[in-house]
Amino acid sequence: GAGVSQSPRYKVTKRGQDVALRCDPISGHVSLYWYRQALGQGPEFLTYFNYEAQQDKSGLPNDRFSAERPEGSISTLTIQRTEQRDSAMYRCASSLGGPQGEQYFGPGTRLTVT
Amino acid sequence: ILNVEQSPQSLHVQEGDSTNFTCSFPSSNFYALHWYRWETAKSPEALFVMTLNGDEKKKGRISATLNTKEGYSYLYIKGSQPEDSATYLCAFIDAGGYQKVTFGIGTKLQVIP
Numbered sequence: 280g281a282g283v284s285q286s287p288r289y290k291v292t293k294r295g296q297d298v299a300l301r302c303d304p305i306s307g308h309v310s311l312y313w314y315r316q317a318l319g320q321g322p323e324f325l326t327y328f329n330y331e332a333q334q335d336k337s338g339l340p341n342d343r344f345s346a347e348r349p350e351g352s353i354s355t356l357t358i359q360r361t362e363q364r365d366s367a368m369y370r371c372a373s374s375l376g377g378p379q380g381e382q383y384f385g386p387g388t389r390l391t392v393t
Numbered sequence: 394i395l396n397v398e399q400s401p402q403s404l405h406v407q408e409g410d411s412t413n414f415t416c417s418f419p420s421s422n423f424y425a426l427h428w429y430r431w432e433t434a435k436s437p438e439a440l441f442v443m444t445l446n447g448d449e450k451k452k453g454r455i456s457a458t459l460n461t462k463e464g465y466s467y468l469y470i471k472g473s474q475p476e477d478s479a480t481y482l483c484a485f486i487d488a489g490g491y492q493k494v495t496f497g498i499g500t501k502l503q504v505i506p
Contacts, residue, residue: 283436312494321482321496322437335493370436378492379425381439382484 281305283373283385291391292361300356300388304373311354312382313346316368328354329377361392395419397485399497406473407505413469414500416483420464424488428457428468431480431499440468440481473504 284303292298304311310329314322324338330351339345343361348354358365370387374380398417406412418426425444429437441450446461454471470477480499486492 314496321480321499323496324494327494337493378486378494379442379444381427381442382437383439384436386436
């Protein structure tokens with residue numbers, strides 16, 4: 280079956296612009312996670328959802344970052360007024376139910392802020 | 394900030410050698426520990442989900458153990474092969490209100506043919 284997909288795969292934007300990154304989880308997966316990954320580093324937790332409810336957003340760096348999952352399926356991570364330090368790989372993952380379940384990762388969106 | 398540490402950060406082994414590495418995590422508020430295998434330019438893939446103290450899991454030549462009381466997990470690879478070369482990530486899930494996931498920085502394994 281289809282895995283987790285993300286779009287766009289690559290995004291280059293100018294400093295100050297807003298960007299929206301999309302994650303399409305595996306159908307039926309309850310939990311959805313967003314991570315940021317610097318080059319050569321492990322994923323850094325940003326936020327996660329169970330269904331449409333955002334359970335924990337403590338990892339969002341500041342209030343320029345927000346995420347939503349309005350219908351409990353597709354999720355969007357939005358970064359407003361992008362800064363160069365926001366450049367990273369943004370990955371999402373989904374799991375069947377809750378943090379005990381193994382996570383299936385998407386291919387990521389490589390964001391470059393110039 | 395939860396402290397999840399992996400050691401060593403990198404290692405090189407000869408093909409056929411067995412190896413192991415460590416993930417250390419807070420011993421309080423344990424909920425689950427995951428191991429992932431991450432090849433460069435790909436996405437992390439789940440190896441094991443471990444939830445109980447004393448858990449031992451095995452998948453082929455790879456196995457893992459868990460000690461929640463002392464806060465560590467070992468990943469073992471028996472008879473390393475070049476295709477085992479990857480970064481191995483552990484992820485700690487705490488039992489606090491929202492079960493936050495904290496990844497270690499990984500152990501990068503290079504198996505030399």
